[in-house]
Structures are given as C-alpha cells and as structure tokens.
Amino acid sequence: MDGEELTAQETALYDRQIRVWGVDAQKRLSKAQILVSGLNGTSVEFCKNIVLAGVGSLTLMDDRLVTEDALQANFLIPRDETVYSGRSLSELCCESLRDFNPMVRVLAEKGDLAQCEMEFLDKFDVVVVTGCSLKTKIEINEKCRERAKRIAFYAIECRDSCGEIFVDLQNYTYAQKKSDGTAECHLSYSSLEDAILIPWRNLPRKVSKLYFAMRVIEKFELSEGRNPGELSNFDLPAVLKLRKELCDAQSLNESHVPETLLERILVAGPMLYPPVCPILGGILGQEVIKAISGKGDPLKNFFYFDAADGKGVIEDISNPSSI
C-alpha cells in the first residue's frame, strides 16, 4: 500500500500487532474513522480494542447521564459520583479512552444518531450501534447503505449472558488467503431489515436458538416502545404469547425458542453477565479490524455467543434475492 510510512513511535507501539496483521493493515487502520452510538459494557470493550489497535478516530454518541445501571460492566468510568455526576456517558468514556492511546483521536458527539443529517455519516468508515430499538437500527443501517461511500454497519446487543452481533458490509471484496496464495473473494451482505424478514422456515437447519429468541425479544421491546434491557420477568406471559404468534405465523415449532432462554433474558433485564462483554466486544473488534484492513475472512452476517454452552457461532442469514 502506498502512502506515508508509519512513524518510529507507531512502529514501536504497534510492534506486536503488526506481527499479526502486517504494516499495510496498520496503515489502513490508522486512517479509519469509527462511530459508536450507545455506550454499554459491550461497546466500551469494543472501543477499548479499537483505540488500542490504532484507528484514526473514534467518535462516541450517548448523551445519557451516568446512572448505576449504565455503570455496570463499564471500566471507563470511576465509581465515584463526584466524578460522573451530571456528565454524559460519551464525555466520560471519551476522556478515559483518550488516555489509552494518544495517537487516536477520540471525540464525543452530542445528539441522536437516528436524527442526524445523512451527511454526518459520510465522515465514517464504520458505524456501530447498540442499546437502541430495532427500528432505529434498521433506519441507521439504511442510511449507511444509501451513502455513496461504503460504510460498514454493525449492531451489537448483549442480554444477560448471551449476545448477538449483526454485520452489514454491503458488497465487500477482499483477498482471501488460500493455501496457494490469495484469491479475490466477493461477499454480498443483506441489510438488517432484509435479513430478519427471511421466513424462518427458509433458514438453514439448526440455526442458533438465540437468533429466534433475539427476534422475539426485540419485537416485544419494539411493540412496548422500550429500549433493549428494559424488561423484567413480569413480561414473561406477554413474551410467551408473542413467541406463539410469531412461531405460528412462521410455522416454526416453539421449542426452537426455549422458554428457559427467554426467561433468563427477561429476568436479567438490564443486567449483563460481565465476562460476556469482553467476548462480544473482542469479536466485534476483530471483525472491524478485518473489515478495515481487508485482511482475514469477515464474518457473515450474525454472530452469537452464550455463556451457558460456551459456543461462539456464526450464522449466515442473508436474503438470497439481494445477492
């Protein structure tokens, strides 16, 4: 890759990772602009990873004031009310992240991404959203798709001890490593809206149960006008009713969406199982690094992790018509 060489300071700092992904990848990383909307245990893990990796800039959006709930699994904010009182999550996280790597510009941006001007998105190569409704995710995903430049879109949500990552790289081409050199590889991604519209009976066999559980919960939150995690076990009867409706409509046996799993997610409400955050935030970090550097096979297009069985599974749920 052409362009200026890394500085001696960069070479020294990034030595260990350049040994993993090479100098060219490091140069691409240093030019990448990342936007994260929504700060929680999982997304701050991602932020940490990407700042350490040495991206060009990271912009944070989350105007919520710090509360006890918002603090859980967040290691960027001191447990000290005198420090955090009256300040927004994005401001506080921004301050800590700047410290992690002085070579990365970390910014806090006020406002709501869902309401932003379309042009605002053009500043970014990667957009990560979390902690918002399905509707908002779909809207932001569509906006990213409408821009002339390709903006990689990721949605991540952690619930109790399980989590989901959605990836939309639109049309993505990269050099795939083969045993005998490299081959150009094209991947075509579905938008979030298209992906979740695919009839359940058309899905590959043995799709992760988490896929269905997430759709049921998400739909419930949407119908109630709640944000992710604003749930409790009092919602169980209504959620089970919704499960039946969705399963009937999609001709899927309800056993694919186990009640125990739904109950586990509802009972936890906004509480995350902390060790799951670095796992999801780590996988997301890796995926974003792959997408920016063009090195390595990116995941397509859903990822699931559940601490209960320990599996981290990729599911390809793409709309065949869009390919």
Place this chain on the structure above:
Amino acid sequence: MGSDLKEEAIKRAKVLMVGAGGIGCELLKTLALSGFQDVHIIDMDTIEVSNLNRQFLFRQSHVGQSKAKVARDAVLKFMPHINITPYHANVKDPGFNVDFFKQFNVVLNGLDNLDARRHVNRLCLAAEVPLIESGTTGFLGQVTVHIKGRTECYECQPKPTPKTYPVCTITSTPSKVDFVRELRELFERFKKILKFVHCIVWAKDLLFAKLFGDKKQENDLFVSAGDGSDSEKPTNIFERGSDEDHEQYGRKIYDHVFGYNIEVALANEETWKSRRRPNPIFLKDVLPERLILQNGNLEKNFLTEDLPLSAMSSVGLSNPQDVWSLADNSRVFLEALRLFFGRREKEIGNLTFDKDDQLAVEFVTSAANIRASSFGISLHSLFDAKGIAGNIVHAVATTNAIIAGLIVIEAIKVLQADFQNCRMTYCLEHPARKMLLMPVEPFEANKSCYVCSEVLVELPAPVSSGTMLTVEDLQQELSCHINIKHREEFDEDKEPDKMVLLGWTAREKESQVVSNGNSTSAAVPAAAEATMKSEEAEVNAEISGTKRKLSEISEATENQEASQILPRADADNFKNSQELEDDDDDLVVLDNYPETSKKQRLH
C-alpha cells in the same frame, strides 16, 4: 445469570492471578467487573512500550514500573472497593510455595512461557487448587481447566519446547486438535519459517555468542576448520591479529564462516547425498572492493551520540520491514562487526543476545540472511528476524479480551463446583463447524503423566555403597542428594546429627519412602528417611545402614509400588459423568492421546 449463589461464590472467592501482561490486564479488569473482591496478582515484569498496544491498564508514563502494581492501581481507579494484592516477583520464588497456593480457591494463569506454566501447574496439583490456564497468539487463543483428579494437568501432554523458536503460547500439539484448521495452518507456517529459524539460531547462538559472548564457552563453530585439511591456522581465527584493522578482521570472519566453513562442510560428501548443497559465499563475489570501502567511511554514528548504534542506518538502510539483498546484508554484517569492535569493545566477551539491542539484532539478521542465501533459504526482513530471534509474541488486544472473558466464565463454574460444565475453549481465526469460539470437554488425565499421575521410578541398578541418588521435587525445585554408604556396623552415636534412621532396628518393619510431603511427582524410594527443610534449596542427606539395609532397598521399591497405586475414584466418576444433556446440540469431543482416545461425537 444473576443467581445469588453465584454472586456469593464470586464474592467469597480468593483468586490468584499469575501474570499481569496481555491476558492479565484484561483478566484483572473482567474479574473486577464481575464482582470479585479478593485478587492476588504476581508478575515479575516491568512495563515496556511494546506492551501498550494491548495491556490497556498501562500508559507511556508507566514504562519501567511493576506490571502487577500498576495494574492494581489502574483497576482501583474505577473499582475502588476491591482488594488487589500485587507481587512484583517471580512466581518461582520460594515464598510462593504450596502453602501460599493453598489459600486460593482458584488460580488463573496469564503467562507467556512454558517454564512458569509448568511450575504453577505443579504447585496447583500439590496444593490441590484448580488451575485455569490460557494462551494466545495473534487471533488464536485457548483456555483450559485443570482440576486434580478430574481433568488432565497442564503437563499431561508433551509440549513442544519452543525455547529458541518463535512459537506462540498456544500449547496444543497438532495431533491433539488436528481437525482444527487454524492450528494446522499455524503449524505449516512454522514449518515454512523453520529453515530460516535454523539460520537465526546459528547466527545468534553460535556466531554471535562466539564473537561477542563468553569466549570460554564450548562452541563447535570452528572446530571443523581444523579438520586436517588446513593445518596452517591452528590459532583461533576469531582472535584479531595485531596487524589487522577492524575492517580486515571483519572480512576475514565473513570469508571464514560463510565461505571456508561451507567448503569444509561440502568436502564431506556423505552429508549432501540427500540434501541440497549449500554455496560457499566469499565477500569478493558479493561486494566489489570499492563498495566495501565506501561504507567503511561513514561515520554518522559518531555524530549522533544519543542514537543507538545502527549498522543499517550507517549503510543507508532505513526500513526494517524490507528484505535486504545479499549485498546489503553483507554490508550490514561488516558494519555491525566494525561498530561492535570499534565502539562497544568493552562489552565484548560479556554480551548475550538481547532483542532490544539494535546492533545485535542487525548483526544476527544479516548473518542469518547470508547463511540463508548460502543454503537457498528465503531471506527475511529485520523486523521478522527480530521476532524470531527475540521470541517475540504476536499479540492483539481483542484475543486477550476474549480469552479473559472465557477464563472468568470457567473460574465462576469452578467456584460453584459446577465441574461437569467446565470446558476448554478454542478461540479460532476461521470458523470450524460455524464456530469461532469452540468449547470442548476437558481431557482426562494421562495416566502415565509424570507430573500428575502416580508414576514409579526405577532406581538405577545397582544401588551400592557410594551411589548417589538425586531426588528432585518438581513443585518446589528442591533437590536432594542421597549418598549411599554401607557400614558393617551401625552405631547411632557415631552418625552425624540430624540423621534420622528409620527401620533399621526391626527388620520386619516397612521401609520408608523418601518423598516430599504430598508431592504427586516422582518419588524415589530409599531405605531411610532424611529430614528435610523445604526452604533449603539443597539438602544433603547421608544415608547409612548395615549391610542388611541393602536388601531392604529392593523391598522398598516393591513396597512403594503398592503404596503408590491409590484409588482414583474421582477420576473415574468424572469419566462416567461425561454424558451431557445437550438435546440436539452436538458437543465437540476431541481426541485425546492415542491410548485414551474417546469417540468423537461428531458426524
């Protein structure tokens, strides 16, 4: 997953972390966020710049300080109410003994070397504390759980010994998980560079050591030169002649090691029957005279005193990522020699290779590359050569974060005594059976593991008067020499103090076995028991007895056999409880070692 029982188990737990590096930083943070209240952390290292890309608890201003202490302070900043006890010390220090380990409910390893891992494994076995072991390289990682009597120990399977090779901290042997593409690829990659690794080892351990290290050291690099063919130079070629300048001396060394030595080796036709013949390389063929002289006059390094000496910059090379030509490597080689002899003369004789010594890295890179040219092996950049020579890890933050999360998940299961659900997990770069994170049932202990199983040690025969037996305690690195002396008569008063002799009066009494406490490692039988203090590094026990004792030694061997075969009910129970209820989900069961291979429940 917020059950009260789980929270209780976490709150009450006392955890020992070994290593505050890449995994350690992530782990300490995740433990704190998960509600752990009492964490002890051991790390002997201080912070370096190259740590900062992933060890996120550290900043530029911390360079040079204790990792364990800085990590503690950084975590307390966001979690002020937990107890973190740092030790800026080597885990192999005698203070960290079995009793120290016994105070913990679980031990979590985030180490970067085999030696310390083995040590912690043995201490955990002796203290009967569950161990969670981990390692990463690049995007690959693994977490394993080791519980005495339930699973294999860390050393149940032989590990490659990557002392001089650039190998990662992934410890699976390819046979163990050979269907995992990642590890196979990794292995292939190593095989490809292995030839170059040999060149590096040659340049570093032979040539560098010979020229700049301890001269007395045995080194066969030049022995071959005096192979009868050329008796003209019996003197050491590596002594600089009084009439030689650094320039001439360097050229002499060059021609000797890359030219003459190869010619000598080629003379032995047997060696090359099934191998590619190397080409001798002489300086005159690589660099015309004027080029050699040209670089000899560059004195840049004398002008910039504060910059480290660099041969590559004096010959005008700037990018450590570039692969240099043979000519460039030769110029760097000569320049490095010249700088060493001219500018660092005082250190010569005491130098050992250090990956942070720029000039040393340049010398080793160029020498390895010239040798590689000679053997038809592809050349490598200084950056790569440094990685190999310095055994530098390939490390990124993301993998360490994921592994730390997995460690904490397993630790919490262990603390709740939920052993059936413990898993070892592989973190992969490419999915295997759709999985990037692949949980696998823990392996059973290797029954012939010399560390965790009850193995018999055969005594060297014959054990007669004058024999010295050495007993090593693998847990505490304590060794004990037992001198066997036979006496016609035994007189207690004449024996040295501290000499305790058991079983000598009554012949029928069972003889004792020398072993160290509850050591699970090899014990050596002897006819007498020596009193030992475990804090002593070396114990000399004189063992005396009458002739009668000799026969008891052989009895002892048999007695030991009986006493060592202890019932291992725990292990059997564990084996039987392996059927897991996981409805239609398939559980990956990997092949263990051949003798205990299990069926793979895959299709």
